[in-house]
Amino acid sequence: xxxxxxxxxxxxxPEPTLRRLPWYLSNVKLLKQKGERFVSSTxxxxxxxxxxxxxxxxxxxxxxxxxxxxxxxxxxxxxVLEDFLGFTNLHKAFLFGVGSLGGALLHDSGLRHFGxxxxxxxxxxxxxxxxxxxxxPIFHTDDFRRKMQEYDVNIGVLTVPIEIAQQITDYMVxxxxxxxxxxxxxxxxxxxxxxxxxxxxxxxxxxxxxRLNFNEIK
Amino acid sequence: xxxxxxxxxxxxxPEPTLRRLPWYLSNVKLLKQKGERFVSSTxxxxxxxxxxxxxxxxxxxxxxxxxxxxxxxxxxxxxVLEDFLGFTNLHKAFLFGVGSLGGALLHDSGLRHFGxxxxxxxxxxxxxxxxxxxxxPIFHTDDFRRKMQEYDVNIGVLTVPIEIAQQITDYMVxxxxxxxxxxxxxxxxxxxxxxxxxxxxxxxxxxxxxRLNFNEIK
Numbered sequence: 001x002x003x004x005x006x007x008x009x010x011x012x013x014p015e016p017t018l019r020r021l022p023w024y025l026s027n028v029k030l031l032k033q034k035g036e037r038f039v040s041s042t043x044x045x046x047x048x049x050x051x052x053x054x055x056x057x058x059x060x061x062x063x064x065x066x067x068x069x070x071x072x073x074x075x076x077x078x079x080v081l082e083d084f085l086g087f088t089n090l091h092k093a094f095l096f097g098v099g100s101l102g103g104a105l106l107h108d109s110g111l112r113h114f115g116x117x118x119x120x121x122x123x124x125x126x127x128x129x130x131x132x133x134x135x136x137p138i139f140h141t142d143d144f145r146r147k148m149q150e151y152d153v154n155i156g157v158l159t160v161p162i163e164i165a166q167q168i169t170d171y172m173v174x175x176x177x178x179x180x181x182x183x184x185x186x187x188x189x190x191x192x193x194x195x196x197x198x199x200x201x202x203x204x205x206x207x208x209x210x211r212l213n214f215n216e217i218k
Numbered sequence: 219x220x221x222x223x224x225x226x227x228x229x230x231x232p233e234p235t236l237r238r239l240p241w242y243l244s245n246v247k248l249l250k251q252k253g254e255r256f257v258s259s260t261x262x263x264x265x266x267x268x269x270x271x272x273x274x275x276x277x278x279x280x281x282x283x284x285x286x287x288x289x290x291x292x293x294x295x296x297x298v299l300e301d302f303l304g305f306t307n308l309h310k311a312f313l314f315g316v317g318s319l320g321g322a323l324l325h326d327s328g329l330r331h332f333g334x335x336x337x338x339x340x341x342x343x344x345x346x347x348x349x350x351x352x353x354x355p356i357f358h359t360d361d362f363r364r365k366m367q368e369y370d371v372n373i374g375v376l377t378v379p380i381e382i383a384q385q386i387t388d389y390m391v392x393x394x395x396x397x398x399x400x401x402x403x404x405x406x407x408x409x410x411x412x413x414x415x416x417x418x419x420x421x422x423x424x425x426x427x428x429r430l431n432f433n434e435i436k
Contacts, residue, residue, distance in 0.1 A: 012432050015425055022403040022421045026380045033381065048405040086427030087420070100328035107325055110318035114420040115427060154430070162244045163251065179430045181422070185240040187266040193433055197426040199419065200240060202305070202332040204399070207236045208415040209304030209333060212372070212397045214230055215411055 017058045018085075023048055024055065025081040032074045040071030087115040092153045093181070095121040096168050097160030098128050098138055101183055101201070105157060106133045119151050141168075145175045154178040162186040235276045236303075241266055242273065243299040250292045258289030305333040310371045311399070313339040314386050315378030316346050316356055319401055319419070323375060324351045337369050359386075363393045372396040380404040 027047050031039050041059065045052035059072070064080045066072045082088050095102055095118050105111070106121060122141045123129060129140045139147055147153075156177040160168050165186035172180060179195035182188055185202045245265050249257050259277065263270035277290070282298045284290045300306050313320055313336050323329070324339060340359045341347060347358045357365055365371075374395040378386050383404035390398060397413035400406055403420045 013428055018425045018428055019418075019421045022418060022424055023405045026403045027405070030381060049407065050405075085420075085424040086431065087424070089427075091427060091430075100326050104322040104326035108318050108322035111419070111423070114423050116423055155426070163248060178433065179426055181426060185244045187241045187245075187268075189267065195426055195429040195433060197422050197429075199417070199422050200237075201329070201417065202303075203237045203240045204415050204417050205329070205332050205334055206240055206303040206305070207233055208373070208397055208399060208413055209307075209309060210231055210236055211413040211415075212309075213304070215396065215413060 013061045017061055020050065020054075020058050021062070021081060021085055023050075024059070025078065025085065028072075028074055028077050028081070032078065037074055038067075038071045039074055039077065040066065043071065085115075087113070089115055090117050091115050091155055092117050092119045092151060093155035093157050094119065094144070094147070094151070094153050094172075094177070095136075095157040095159060096123075096141070096172065097158065098123040098125070098133065099159060099161070102157075102159035103133060105159060105183075106136050109134065116155070118157060119153065120147060122147075141171075144171065148175050156180050158182045158184055158188070160184065231279045235279055238268065238272075238276055239280070239299060239303055241268075242277070243296065243303065246290075246292055246295050246299070250296065255292055256285075256289045257292055257295065258284065261289065303333075305331070307333055308335050309333050309373055310335050310337045310369060311373035311375050312337065312362070312365070312369070312371050312390075312395070313354075313375040313377060314341075314359070314362075314390065315376065316341040316343070316351065317377060317379070320375075320377035321351060323377060323401075324354050327352065334373070336375060337371065338365060340365075359389075362389065366393050373399065375399045375401065376406070377401045 024044055027044055028039055041052045041055040044055050062080055062084045064072060064077060093116055095105060098121050106118060118136055121136055121138045122144055123138055124141050128138045131138050154177060156172040158165060158169060158180055162184050165184045165188055169180055169188045169190060173190055173194055182196055182198050185200045188196060190196055242262055245262055246257055259270045259273040262273050280298055280302045282290060282295060311334055313323060316339050324336060336354055339354055339356045340362055341356055342359050346356045349356055372395060374390040376383060376387060376398055380402050383402045383406055387398055387406045387408060391408055391412055400414055400416045403418045406414060408414055
């Protein structure tokens with residue numbers, strides 16, 4: 001295996017690991033606030049109930065090494081994790097569909113702290129086009145390609161009605177969007193080189209309701 | 219195995235199935251708009267690229283039977299899926315932490331269409347307490363137990379800073395909350411009988427950034 005290939009393999013971090021790393025990050029941030037300067041995987045393990053060996057394995061993907069008996073330096077671990085997770089690098093995004101959920105996401109300035117900046121939104125509603133929401137301009141969907149030249153964007157947030165989810169996805173990809181954050185409950189299709197991240201709040205609600213119902217009758 | 223136990227087993231639907239069912243629902247809704255009256259698992263399969271046998275298996279958890287060569291009746295399938303997923307039954311919830319994300323969720327009236335109604339929010343910020351957001355009253359966190367008697371609520375939406383995520387979770391559970399929808403990147407601990415649904419937008423962002431980065435350098 002060539003060095004380049006090995007690098008690529010290292011970069012392709014397993015999704016479960018990527019989902020756990022933010023837990024470690026938030027935990028280590030708390031330890032820092034409590035005045036801790038060093039942290040071991042055993043300590044993190046006790047706090048969040050995940051095997052220390054799993055934590056050590058997950059952290060092996062990140063470019064940091066702990067010291068025997070002392071562990072990881074807290075400040076370094078936070079910096080390295082934030083950088084590794086992409087939170088220190090502001091990724092610009094367009095949002096498509098300023099409905100209820102789309103509008104809510106435009107209100108969430110907190111996404112910036114985790115590396116996502118929605119720089120503009122698109123809709124066809126004449127009542128919205130030309131206005132701003134939380135300082136973010138809303139353009140007509142037809143202007144998307146022109147705006148792609150103006151802004152340095154490669155992420156599209158999809159919050160349109162399901163009827164047009166696929167159509168708008170195709171439109172985004174044709175215009176040069178490389179990653180789609182899909183909030184619709186629709187399973188969109190994209191070419192192989194395009195990243196899709198599904199976040200269906202409704203699917204999560206369905207799981208929660210089912211579990212709640214199960215607990216209530218048992 | 220007793221009948222009761224069997225019922226319980228049937229109710230405990232696997233999470234992957236619960237996550238796929240909303241896809242089928244949105245797909246069947248589209249087919250209805252196109253004028254279709256019947257749909258087969260093979261048809262759904264073609265649309266969303268999931269094995270027809272998997273779809274049939276998933277739908278076997280739902281109380282509906284298809285007719286040979288005709289498939290499922292579209293109207294019935296929609297009604298049964300919406301009911302099964304808990305979207306037709308309005309579940310009342312309290313939201314804790316009216317920060318950027320919490321405020322955004324209060325703006326998202328669309329959650330109602332999927333069975334979740336946030337009826338009140340709690341915060342300690344004097345600038346927020348006593349006001350309303352999108353018509354939803356914001357109370358002081360200290361008033362939570364009193365409000366539990368007033369409202370018929372068993373779900374808590376957690377959008378507080380990570381520093382107090384565990385503390386507020388404990389407070390919710392002591393007050394009678396049975397399910398926590400956790401939007402913080404903090405791994406909260408709860409008693410065994412309490413449902414936790416984690417939705418960390420930041421973890422999803424981390425996965426998306428990593429995949430995007432991987433595609434860019436390959």
